[in-house]
Amino acid sequence: MMTFRETWQKFLPIIPLAGAILALPASDADAADAYRIRPGSTTIAFSVDHLGLFQTEGDFTAFDGSLILDLDDPSRSRVDVRVETGSVEVESDEAMAMLRSDDYFDSGDFPEMRFKADHVTSLGDGKVEIDGDLTIRGVTRRQTLQAELTDRRFDPAAGGEVANFIVTGKVDRVGFGMVADRGFVSDDVDLRIISYIRLVGDDVAAR
Amino acid sequence: MVLAAFAVALIMTDVEARDFLLRFWLYQAHKTIGLLVLLACLARLGLRLLGRGPGPVKGLPTSKRRLAGLGHAALYGLLLAMPVLGLLVADTAPQKVPTLFLGLWRLPVLIGPDAALFEGLSTLHMVLAWTLVVLALGHGAMAIHHHRRGLDVLRRML
Numbered sequence: 167m168m169t170f171r172e173t174w175q176k177f178l179p180i181i182p183l184a185g186a187i188l189a190l191p192a193s194d195a196d197a198a199d200a201y202r203i204r205p206g207s208t209t210i211a212f213s214v215d216h217l218g219l220f221q222t223e224g225d226f227t228a229f230d231g232s233l234i235l236d237l238d239d240p241s242r243s244r245v246d247v248r249v250e251t252g253s254v255e256v257e258s259d260e261a262m263a264m265l266r267s268d269d270y271f272d273s274g275d276f277p278e279m280r281f282k283a284d285h286v287t288s289l290g291d292g293k294v295e296i297d298g299d300l301t302i303r304g305v306t307r308r309q310t311l312q313a314e315l316t317d318r319r320f321d322p323a324a325g326g327e328v329a330n331f332i333v334t335g336k337v338d339r340v341g342f343g344m345v346a347d348r349g350f351v352s353d354d355v356d357l358r359i360i361s362y363i364r365l366v367g368d369d370v371a372a373r
Numbered sequence: 374m375v376l377a378a379f380a381v382a383l384i385m386t387d388v389e390a391r392d393f394l395l396r397f398w399l400y401q402a403h404k405t406i407g408l409l410v411l412l413a414c415l416a417r418l419g420l421r422l423l424g425r426g427p428g429p430v431k432g433l434p435t436s437k438r439r440l441a442g443l444g445h446a447a448l449y450g451l452l453l454a455m456p457v458l459g460l461l462v463a464d465t466a467p468q469k470v471p472t473l474f475l476g477l478w479r480l481p482v483l484i485g486p487d488a489a490l491f492e493g494l495s496t497l498h499m500v501l502a503w504t505l506v507v508l509a510l511g512h513g514a515m516a517i518h519h520h521r522r523g524l525d526v527l528r529r530m531l
Contacts (some may be wrong), residue, residue, distance in 0.1 A: 216397075216470075219471055219473070219479075220469055220470055220471050221469075222468065222469075257467035257468055257486070258467055260390065261468075264391075273462070346465075347391070347393055349393075349394050350393035350394050350397065360404055361423075
């Protein structure tokens, strides 16, 4: 008879698979394809400006989300990403501790931030505008981001067509109650999210 | 200038960590003073090489003259090395804070962030800073010492 531990270990690998299946779009009659947004194939980076003289860059290392991409009808595309605020990383340890503190992300009270897009508008030329709810420190505000699919190419290693899904935008940190050090750290935070995806055809699959 | 740079360094590394703006400008002041030291030292060495420097002190025995020469060489070496090392410390620091000479002119990045180099250079910069301050104080003390004994050293230094 299997012990609880053995049973658990046996079924453990199934859990992410189940998650991937659940992430599939409800309707698969259209050309929408679902992708997992997670570390390894996606980077979520940001930068802030200091006195207009130099910038500090950082990124998040723990997040999970889904991207539903409809190339034929971009307005049907959706994004939903949750990011662990405690996974923020910058060059200096001192700054890293500061970003996790109450003054910034307050990771203790708000371990997660989330962007859930509900409106995608095509700007033409392969570019889209994504509108959605951004929640940081428990404050939810409307946020607009720009996105485009670039570097579409055939990748023999991936065995198919690949591309970079690049999302950029400016987030006003003060709007989320992040008001510390305004004399030195800019209000605007430049976001840059790059997702490497293998484009799939009409057959829907999760990456 | 050396003492000013040293004093600013003591303050800037001790200032409330969260007072970024103050810290930023203290570091800039420190770096500007350091660069001025470098320029002044190069100018002085240039004058010396052109034979316009002070001649040997009259009335000092050769052995002591040689000792003084050694001390002065060490001072010049440190005066040149310190600003260069300081520049490299700023250059290799993980935070890409620019160096603004006189708060206006941005110096180009030479090497870029390098954690190992940064650690080594910072330590060296700090050790040599203390060495330079001790030597400079000794240099001043010797000048006063000779002055008291009737040698015309202090007056021509001022």
